Amino acid sequence: MPETETLTGARKLIDDLVGDRAAEWDRAGLIPDDVLRTLATRGLLCVGVPETFGGPGASSAANGEFTAYVGSRCSSLRSVMTSQGMAAWTIQRLGSPQQHAEYLPKLAGGKLAAVAFSEPEAGSDLSAMTTTIEPDGDTVTVRGQKVWTTAAHYADMIVVVGRYGSGAAAVVVPASAPGVTVSRVPQPSGCRAAGHADVRLDDVRLPASAVLGGGQPLMLLVTTALAYGRISVAWGCVGILRACLDAARGHARSRQQFGKPLAGHQLVGRHLANLLTAEQIATRVCEHASRCWDDGSPEMVVATVLAKQVSAVHAAQGAAAAVQVLGSAAAHEGHVVERAYRDAKLMELIEGSTEICQLILADHAVSMPG
Ligand code: FAD
Incomplete structure (x- = not known):
């Protein structure tokens, strides 16, 4: 098809x-x-x-x-x-x-999965990771503690990143394997139904055939895996902006104050203009990054970081502008714009926070010819 x-x-x-x-x-x-x-x-x-x-x-x-x-x-x-x-x-x-x-x-056929990098002492600095994947003949033993693993609550398998000899590896861990404990993160501030959980790995014994990419440098492996997370989050932020724009536009057209629709007040119009601009900018950087992916361009990694950085910042700002346009209508828990406001802020923290993306982009800017 x-x-x-x-x-x-x-x-x-x-x-x-x-x-x-x-x-x-x-x-x-x-x-x-x-x-x-x-x-x-x-x-x-x-x-x-x-x-x-x-x-x-x-x-x-x-x-x-x-x-x-x-x-x-x-x-x-x-x-x-x-x-x-x-x-x-x-x-x-x-x-x-x-x-x-x-x-x-x-x-692709029904099983659910999550990916675990972060640890209590390894957030932005994943080089501080201490989880180990230790080979022993035909088996490996996984030990460590992962935190904030999105979807782990639902997952049948968890792809765990850890140290492997002098390098790193990922390992596919069945969530039901002896030694795996999945505990939900209580009441996250946003994306509350995403199944975030902490994952304890106590001497989890698996066949060596579950190890992926054994021996690669840790940061190379992390960058490879995170690239997908970043472009996906970036497009997700485009979705947040589109939902906010729809809700804010609809409300500004229909709600009257001072004898005319809110949209007729220029300061409200400015919020709508900013939201439209944010949605268009985020869409364009994501389209560019996806083109790089589809063309196999060497720019793919940087274009992806740029898309994530730009889209997340614009989504957080755009959702705040949408709340402003809706006023008290957005102050009800569960309103599409209220959820967007909470969800969008988290997008600035994950898959490389705004600051970490900026550091990557700064390195890129410095290393550019000219
Ligand atoms: P810290 O690293 O402690 O950073 C705190 C603040 O300091 C941030 O603003 C950061 O940008 C800033 N900072 C840190 N270092 C620097 C620096 N060198 N320069 C400038 N500023 C800096 N992890 C997974 O492995 N898998 C998942 O599926 C997953 N999903 C998540 C979903 C949600 C909703 C959340 C909140 C987290 C998730 N995480 C996941 C964890 C996430 O990747 C980390 O929260 C993120 O990497 C930031 O780490 P930290 O929270 O420990 O913050």
Whole structure:
């Protein structure tokens, strides 16, 4: 089936499954299992997985627009998608042909996954990671503590990054393996239904065939895996901005104050102009990054960091502007703009915070010729 046809049908399915339930899921802190399994069995949580492995095989551009669509409806669901896509991408990039055949059809066919890098003492500075993946003949033993792993609460498998000899590796850990303890992060401030959890790994013994990319330098491995997370979050922020623009525009047209619609007051109009500008800028940087992915351009990594940085900052500012336009109408818990405000701020913290992205971009600027 052509990719556009698949994803057009997929949008309809998202409309049917999400409907107006995102606020209810946010309040409950849970996306119903049947919603996640329905999407997962159709490969719609990781649409970039190639058709050879049962996925839709979407381009980065099509994946991005679909991610934005989901993000405009429910940032928690979009976060689960980002984790699933990042797990699939990590396996694609680091795994052997046998590992692709083993894991990718599962991810495109109904199993759920998360990716764990962060630790209590290794947040922005992932070089401080202490989790170990220790080889022992045909097996490995994984020991460590991961925190804030998005979707871990739902996951059947967790891709855990850790130290492996003098380098690093990722390892596919079944969530049900003896020694794995998954504990939910209580009441996150945003993306509340994304299943964030801390993951303890106490002497988890696995076959050596579960190890991906063993021996690579830690930061190279982390950068490879995070690239997908960054572009996915960036497109998710485009979705947040589109939802905010729709809500703010609708409200500013219909609500009257001082004898005319709010949109007729120039200072309100300025918020709408800023929101439109933010949505357009975020869309353009994401389109550029996706083009780099689809062309296999050497600029891909920097374009992705730029897209994440620009989109997250604009989403946080845009959501705040939308709250301002709606006034008390946005002060109800669960309103689309109120959720966007909480969700967008978190996008500035994750997958490389705004400051960490700025440091990467500064290094790039310094190293440019000329
Ligand atoms: P810190 O590293 O302690 O940073 C605190 C502040 O200091 C930040 O503003 C940061 O930008 C700034 N800072 C730090 N170092 C510098 C510096 N050198 N220069 C300038 N400023 C600096 N982790 C996973 O592994 N998998 C996931 O799926 C995942 N999902 C997450 C989802 C959510 C909603 C959240 C909140 C976190 C998630 N994380 C996940 C963890 C996330 O990646 C970390 O929170 C993030 O890397 C920042 O680390 P930290 O929170 O420890 O902040």
